[in-house]
Amino acid sequence: MFDSANLDHRIGKPEYQREERKLREALLHTQYDLKENGTFPVLILIAGVEGAGKGETVNLLNGWMDPRHIHTHAFPRLSDKERERPLMWRYWRALPPKGSIGIFFGAWHTEPIVLRVQGVLSRRELGNYVGEIQRLEKMLSDEGVMLVKFWFHLSKDQQKKRLKALEKNPKTAWRVTDLEWKYFKRYDKFVDVCEPFLRETSTGEAPWIVVPGMDPRYRSLTVGRHLLTAMRARLDARRAKTVPPKGQPLLPPADDLNVLRALRLDQEMTRKQYESELDKWQGRLNLLTRDKRYKRLSVVAAFEGNDAAGKGGAIRRITGALDARLYQNVSVAAPTQEERDQPYLWRFWRHVPRRGHMTIFDRTWYGRVLVERVEKFCAESDWMRAYSEINDFEQQLADHNVVLVKFWLAIDKDEQYKRFKAREHVSFKRFKITAEDWRNRKKWNDYELAVAEMVDRTSTASAPWTLVEANNKYYARIKVLRTLAFAIEAGLRRIPA
Amino acid sequence: MFDSANLDHRIGKPEYQREERKLREALLHTQYDLKENGTFPVLILIAGVEGAGKGETVNLLNGWMDPRHIHTHAFPRLSDKERERPLMWRYWRALPPKGSIGIFFGAWHTEPIVLRVQGVLSRRELGNYVGEIQRLEKMLSDEGVMLVKFWFHLSKDQQKKRLKALEKNPKTAWRVTDLEWKYFKRYDKFVDVCEPFLRETSTGEAPWIVVPGMDPRYRSLTVGRHLLTAMRARLDARRAKTVPPKGQPLLPPADDLNVLRALRLDQEMTRKQYESELDKWQGRLNLLTRDKRYKRLSVVAAFEGNDAAGKGGAIRRITGALDARLYQNVSVAAPTQEERDQPYLWRFWRHVPRRGHMTIFDRTWYGRVLVERVEKFCAESDWMRAYSEINDFEQQLADHNVVLVKFWLAIDKDEQYKRFKAREHVSFKRFKITAEDWRNRKKWNDYELAVAEMVDRTSTASAPWTLVEANNKYYARIKVLRTLAFAIEAGLRRIPA
Numbered sequence: 005m006f007d008s009a010n011l012d013h014r015i016g017k018p019e020y021q022r023e024e025r026k027l028r029e030a031l032l033h034t035q036y037d038l039k040e041n042g043t044f045p046v047l048i049l050i051a052g053v054e055g056a057g058k059g060e061t062v063n064l065l066n067g068w069m070d071p072r073h074i075h076t077h078a079f080p081r082l083s084d085k086e087r088e089r090p091l092m093w094r095y096w097r098a099l100p101p102k103g104s105i106g107i108f109f110g111a112w113h114t115e116p117i118v119l120r121v122q123g124v125l126s127r128r129e130l131g132n133y134v135g136e137i138q139r140l141e142k143m144l145s146d147e148g149v150m151l152v153k154f155w156f157h158l159s160k161d162q163q164k165k166r167l168k169a170l171e172k173n174p175k176t177a178w179r180v181t182d183l184e185w186k187y188f189k190r191y192d193k194f195v196d197v198c199e200p201f202l203r204e205t206s207t208g209e210a211p212w213i214v215v216p217g218m219d220p221r222y223r224s225l226t227v228g229r230h231l232l233t234a235m236r237a238r239l240d241a242r243r244a245k246t247v248p249p250k251g252q253p254l255l256p257p258a259d260d261l262n263v264l265r266a267l268r269l270d271q272e273m274t275r276k277q278y279e280s281e282l283d284k285w286q287g288r289l290n291l292l293t294r295d296k297r298y299k300r301l302s303v304v305a306a307f308e309g310n311d312a313a314g315k316g317g318a319i320r321r322i323t324g325a326l327d328a329r330l331y332q333n334v335s336v337a338a339p340t341q342e343e344r345d346q347p348y349l350w351r352f353w354r355h356v357p358r359r360g361h362m363t364i365f366d367r368t369w370y371g372r373v374l375v376e377r378v379e380k381f382c383a384e385s386d387w388m389r390a391y392s393e394i395n396d397f398e399q400q401l402a403d404h405n406v407v408l409v410k411f412w413l414a415i416d417k418d419e420q421y422k423r424f425k426a427r428e429h430v431s432f433k434r435f436k437i438t439a440e441d442w443r444n445r446k447k448w449n450d451y452e453l454a455v456a457e458m459v460d461r462t463s464t465a466s467a468p469w470t471l472v473e474a475n476n477k478y479y480a481r482i483k484v485l486r487t488l489a490f491a492i493e494a495g496l497r498r499i500p501a
Numbered sequence: 502m503f504d505s506a507n508l509d510h511r512i513g514k515p516e517y518q519r520e521e522r523k524l525r526e527a528l529l530h531t532q533y534d535l536k537e538n539g540t541f542p543v544l545i546l547i548a549g550v551e552g553a554g555k556g557e558t559v560n561l562l563n564g565w566m567d568p569r570h571i572h573t574h575a576f577p578r579l580s581d582k583e584r585e586r587p588l589m590w591r592y593w594r595a596l597p598p599k600g601s602i603g604i605f606f607g608a609w610h611t612e613p614i615v616l617r618v619q620g621v622l623s624r625r626e627l628g629n630y631v632g633e634i635q636r637l638e639k640m641l642s643d644e645g646v647m648l649v650k651f652w653f654h655l656s657k658d659q660q661k662k663r664l665k666a667l668e669k670n671p672k673t674a675w676r677v678t679d680l681e682w683k684y685f686k687r688y689d690k691f692v693d694v695c696e697p698f699l700r701e702t703s704t705g706e707a708p709w710i711v712v713p714g715m716d717p718r719y720r721s722l723t724v725g726r727h728l729l730t731a732m733r734a735r736l737d738a739r740r741a742k743t744v745p746p747k748g749q750p751l752l753p754p755a756d757d758l759n760v761l762r763a764l765r766l767d768q769e770m771t772r773k774q775y776e777s778e779l780d781k782w783q784g785r786l787n788l789l790t791r792d793k794r795y796k797r798l799s800v801v802a803a804f805e806g807n808d809a810a811g812k813g814g815a816i817r818r819i820t821g822a823l824d825a826r827l828y829q830n831v832s833v834a835a836p837t838q839e840e841r842d843q844p845y846l847w848r849f850w851r852h853v854p855r856r857g858h859m860t861i862f863d864r865t866w867y868g869r870v871l872v873e874r875v876e877k878f879c880a881e882s883d884w885m886r887a888y889s890e891i892n893d894f895e896q897q898l899a900d901h902n903v904v905l906v907k908f909w910l911a912i913d914k915d916e917q918y919k920r921f922k923a924r925e926h927v928s929f930k931r932f933k934i935t936a937e938d939w940r941n942r943k944k945w946n947d948y949e950l951a952v953a954e955m956v957d958r959t960s961t962a963s964a965p966w967t968l969v970e971a972n973n974k975y976y977a978r979i980k981v982l983r984t985l986a987f988a989i990e991a992g993l994r995r996i997p998a
Contacts, residue, residue, distance in 0.1 A: 007953075395700055
């Protein structure tokens with residue numbers, strides 16, 4: 005990977021000045037083209053060895069282009085609010101929206117590499133990170149993000165010369181401490197770790213570009229030209245219609261049976277039973293959130309279900325038991341423009357709760373494989389790949405001690421009809437029933453298939469679906485409360501007191 | 502993953518008979534359509550729990566369709582010649598060619614799952630297998646193979662009922678031994694391993710289809726319909742032109758320097774020196790191949806280089822030192838029709854040597870990123886992804902104790918001109934020079950860039966490129982012999998005596 009970069013590449017000053025002028029002009033022009041016509045964001049990763057010109061390049065790119073439309077992020081030590089979320093949260097928050105350029109000075113690869121060089125991670129553990137990074141970057145590419153990955157390199161010899169030169173010059177001698185020389189001693193180990201890493205995370209859509217870092221002029225032209233060529237190619241290709249690759253069609257079961265039809269939707273519970281159960285479970289839930297260990301986990305409750313199945317009512321029975329400062333209600337409707345300018349899961353990542361907090365989603369990221377699938381709002385290949393993207397997302401929550409409960413509230417068609425009609429007749433409920441609800445109802449069977457498929461493909465040991473028989477609202481609410489309480493209890497047990 | 506499959510799906514006999522007739526007709530018709538018009542192969546994976554109808558389904562598919570165009574492979578214990586090659590070799594050999602259907606009864610997932618259930622593999626180790634399988638299946642999809650993956654499932658209850666029923670019937674009681682009940686005890690563990698495995702290896706292009714295995718009629722219709730729908734969709738889509746996704750353009754260095762230009766191509770060696778060195782290194786090489794430990798490794802020597810750089814001459818100096826029974830010379834030219842009908846790397850996999858043997862490739866799998874790239878024989882996205890596919894391939898060789906040496910024989914343009922002219926003037930060498938050689942020469946710079954890029958992206962610790970300065974043939978041949986001998990010595994040292 006570093007064979008070429010180990011050579012002493014150089015550009016003379018006159019050539020540089022000539023080329024730089026042309027390059028800046030073209031980059032600025034292309035940046036505005038991206039801003040006005042670009043249907044994708046550009047994300048530049050800046051990585052590599054110490055002293056190879058990473059910081060200078062970040063400044064240069066901001067100087068060459070219009071910095072108002074460049075989002076530059078460095079990722080120093082984790083802040084409190086970052087430590088309390090899954091590792092990827094900070095990167096999701098920093099993603100550039102469509103039409104703009106983001107620069108990540110260090111990114112998801114930084115920590116695993118450093119930990120591996122220090123010997124904290126085994127080769128196998130690094131291998132698992134590589135898999136995660138491959139999936140993350142594939143997802144970003146599939147979602148339209150243009151990833152441009154620069155790796156700045158110095159050969160061992162160049163590194164040594166650079167440190168010596170800095171030491172010699174009284175103005176820069178302070179920059180070379182024992183620490184710098186200690187890093188230098190690790191040079192070989194560092195390269196041994198990085199080389200295979202770069203190879204394994206280089207793909208056709210997002211290859212690593214290794215930049216020889218010694219000569220600033222060479223380095224700058226290399227970065228500028230790569231960025232320009234990549235952006236130009238993508239912008240010019242935008243009119244070429246790409247047919248998304250077809251996934252394999254998924255078929256309904258050969259009989260009429262599925263996980264929803266296997267449910268007994270009518271369950272017994274009288275109002276009196278309900279009231280005593282409600283007291284009991286709300287009390288228990290409240291106590292759980294006051295447990296000392298609760299401050300060391302987070303909770304996500306995700307609600308999906310048929311229209312009029314009682315999601316709102318069930319959610320209110322949860323929040324009724326909680327301290328209002330410790331939960332957030334997120335009602336998911338059509339995405340905002342800001343959300344549309346980001347990869348699909350962005351708008352859910354932003355609401356991932358910090359420690360000791362709960363987020364309750366009224367409709368969720370499963371919209372992709374439910375409404376967007378059935379109404380054909382996205383291409384088949386988009387929702388087909390969403391299953392594994394969602395599983396990855398939820399795995400990251402689980403790995404970070406986030407308790408995730410997912411409810412599907414199920415009613416039958418007759419019950420829905422009754423509830424729709426009742427809503428139309430009660431003035432203060434009329435806002436809850438629209439023409440769209442009646443339209444959706446006509447696609448009952450399509451939705452049912454999508455739900456069964458969703459449960460099959462996304463019910464995991466760490467994030468199982470709970471199917472809630474909801475023809476009887478009392479029964480449904482208590483099942484929701486009980487399931488949530490049990491899940492939190494299990495989560496607390498996993499935390500040492 | 503198994504939520505739906507745990508239900509008691511059933512199809513009645515009259516319905517089955519009606520549906521089966523239609524299905525068979527359509528399948529047979531589609532199989533012939535594939536044979537006559539299909540530009541892709543279909544590969545069906547049959548996997549899942551014991552007793553869920555895997556074998557019956559394989560027979561059924563062969564009965565429903567024309568078995569002459571179905572390649573069915575089971576993969577029992579490794580044979581000698583399989584054990585002596587990397588694990589994936591047996592699967593590569595069995596791949597169906599374009600236009601035909603292959604059935605793998607068990608495949609690359611079988612062993613890792615079994616070893617994990619037995620506790621031989623850790624969760625992390627299984628994770629690494631998952632990564633390998635993901636990359637393999639992505640490569641197959643990218644190469645046009647249509648993967649249809651069926652997982653046959655029985656719930657624990659169904660499994661138990663089935664064993665009891667077999668035991669009860671005197672005709673089948675013999676099929677249930679202590680071993681069967683021992684497997685049954687591992688049911689939960691098995692499902693715990695398989696569920697996440699299936700999820701992680703399900704992709705949009707190649708999702709696992711979970712088939713409830715209890716009711717033979719239900720199971721058969723499910724498999725048949727899925728297969729039919731998937732094949733039909735792909736065949737019908739064949740006229741929709743898919744624009745391959747663009748990779749990021751790779752740029753040449755900003756200066757004139759690259760790994761080839763950094764070489765000093767003129768090296769000193771007189772004929773006399775050469776003859777004594779040749780004796781020495783050929784002798785050493787011969788001795789190495791007689792080492793006891795040599796029987797426990799394999800050797801692959803890969804030759805690339807400029808036209809007329811002396812590949813053939815160097816190869817002859819190697820083979821001159823070897824027992825003719827222990828090596829194979831593979832000269833790579835345009836692919837045969839049989840080879841064109843397979844994924845790109847197939848024609849190299851087939852020549853991977855067994856233990857104690859050496860394969861010498863005169864031109865190699867790097868054609869994809871050299872001639873095919875420069876002459877635009879394949880799409881940009883194809884050669885861009887080839888770097889990582891090649892790295893995966895070579896990693897598998899390395900993991901299996903295959904010593905791999907890769908030579909690029911480099912001469913400069915003047916030297917090539919001299920050699921071309923000389924060939925034209927010597928009658929017995931005239932066959933070695935064609936109009937194509939002169940045409941290639943015009944693209945000297947394009948090839949040079951492609952070579953530099955190739956070295957950067959595929960020189961690895963376990964399979965480094967050796968650049969051979971070859972203006973002086975004597976020097977080049979000795980460097981080749983010496984490098985090969987050193988590599989074999991290093992390989993032997995890794996083997997306990």
